[in-house]
Amino acid sequence: MPVDRLVLILVCVFATAGVTLFLGTLLSGLVRSPALSWLVVIPVALIAYLIFRVISDRLSKRDDDHYDRIEK
Numbered sequence: 001m002p003v004d005r006l007v008l009i010l011v012c013v014f015a016t017a018g019v020t021l022f023l024g025t026l027l028s029g030l031v032r033s034p035a036l037s038w039l040v041v042i043p044v045a046l047i048a049y050l051i052f053r054v055i056s057d058r059l060s061k062r063d064d065d066h067y068d069r070i071e072k
Contacts, residue, residue, distance in 0.1 A: 026040060 023044075026044070
């Protein structure tokens with residue numbers, strides 16, 4: 001396995017763990033103050049939806065695959 005792929009996997013794992021801890025802390029704090037929960041949940045949901053749309057759009061377009069034409 002190339003080193004750059006290993007580093008990318010490690011970065012993704014650590015980023016996912018950090019986001020999971022952040023969202024867990026955020027959700028546990030929302031239980032204490034439910035009036036403020038909508039001020040946090042709506043922006044987080046919109047950001048998650050935006051990230052989902054960007055990733056799905058990037059995966060579905062074939063004209064953006066510049067690296068597929070590079071010979072290995």
